[in-house]
Amino acid sequence: MNKIIYLDAAASALKPDSVIKAERDFLQKSYANSGRGVCARSVAVDNMVKHAREKVAEFINAESNQVVFTSGATDGLNRIVNILTSQPWYNPSANFAVSDLDHHSARLPWEALLHHGKIRKLIKCDLDKNLDIAIDSIPKTDFFVITAMSNVLGRAQDVKSIIAAARKKNPNVITIVDASQYVVHNKINVQEWDCDFMVFSGHKIGADTGVGVLYIRDTKKYFPDKFGGGMVLSVADMAHAKESRGGWIYQNCSSCWVTADAPEKWEAGTLPLTQIVGLVPAIDYLESNRPNLDLIKYLYDELSKIKRVKLLTLRDSALLSFIVDGMHPLDIGALLGVRNICVRVGNMCASWVHKYLGVPGTVRISVGAWNTMDDVIQTAEIIKQIVK
Ligand SMILES: Cc1ncc(COP(=O)(O)O)c(C=O)c1O
Helix, strand or coil, X not given: CCCCEECECCCCCCCCHHHHHHHHHHHHHHCCCCCCCCCHHHHHHHHHXXXXXXHHHHHHCXXXXXXXXXXXXXXXXXXXXXXXXXXXXXXXXXXXXXXXXXXXHHHHHHHHHHHCCCXXXXXXXXXXXXXXXXXXXXXXXXXXXXXXXXXXXXXXXCHHHHHHHHHHHCCCCEEEEECCCHHHHCCCCHHHHXXXXXXXXXXXXXXXXXXXXXXXXXXXXXCCCCCCCCCEEEEECHHHHHHCCCXXXXXXXXXXXXXXXXXXXXXXXXXXXXXXXXXXXXHHHHHXXXXXXXXXXXXXXXXXXXXXXXXXXXXXXXXXXXXXXXXXXXXXXXXXXXXXXXXXXXXXXXXHHHHHHCXXXXXXXXXXXXXXXXHHHHHHHHHHHHHC
């Protein structure tokens, strides 16, 4: 049987040995919970979490207390909505802006607010001729969800200019960047972007599932959205609470309590420690092994020779999406699948861009550091045989 050719990095990346080893070593040799113990092992785990946080902070050019560990991008994107809508100053007559590049995880939490009457209006930014967010169409908005790279079109957006244009219209706009795909191919610089929130998932950069990063710029501005162990500094009387260093004081409860500072105030409950341990080698690996996009260019050139194939992405994109005249994407996925070639087919949880393109679904090929030129030569050959 042929070896598997895994061309679905944009869904989830395969894991480098360094990640697997770091997680195994942690589980076998140094496992304990974090933020709870005083024994040497617990302290060592606290230090590991601290180190991972510093690593992520450096990776995205943030301060380490602005880095919150979540369970993934979807979790982060939902939490941002929960955080914002639970602030005393939140006003349901606000509006929010989106674009058709959005993944369901970025936009549905906001659309659910519309359904519940908790926000007034959705405003859509236009796309330009390259299907990038048209900077001259950026509206005046209170909240702005920006997809830094579509998981269907694979083009890096000019996030800095997009945010600058939004701030020109409303200096108080709150900007939320979904960097889930962007992070795989480009360096993130949250300070340069000037964003308020940013998310990505660990599993797309070679770390494990179950860990994500949420960047929060204004660590003191927001009440927390989740409550439990680890996020509260003291549950005591008012005098004691006032003396406590830290975040927000909660009164009129069974006792008076005060939250910890960021980032702990955002991290109620036990963290995904094993996955956090794996994040550090995953970042190291990614930084020196970004996917080779020449493989995508090769496929682009080969598939553009097939008459029935319609390419939907540009040659310099980070991935390749296409449809075939007279064939359903699911059939193509299945025909490639039985030949041990793994691609993604369907709407990729990005219905709006498919609607914009006027197609119900696409076939998507995306590469990771493990893919070779031979993989794409074989794939192009097999697609030619299937499509003819
Ligand atoms: C652009 C984009 N945003 C958000 C997500 C959601 O990521 P996760 O499923 O890891 O939470 C994905 C995953 O495919 C994505 O591609």
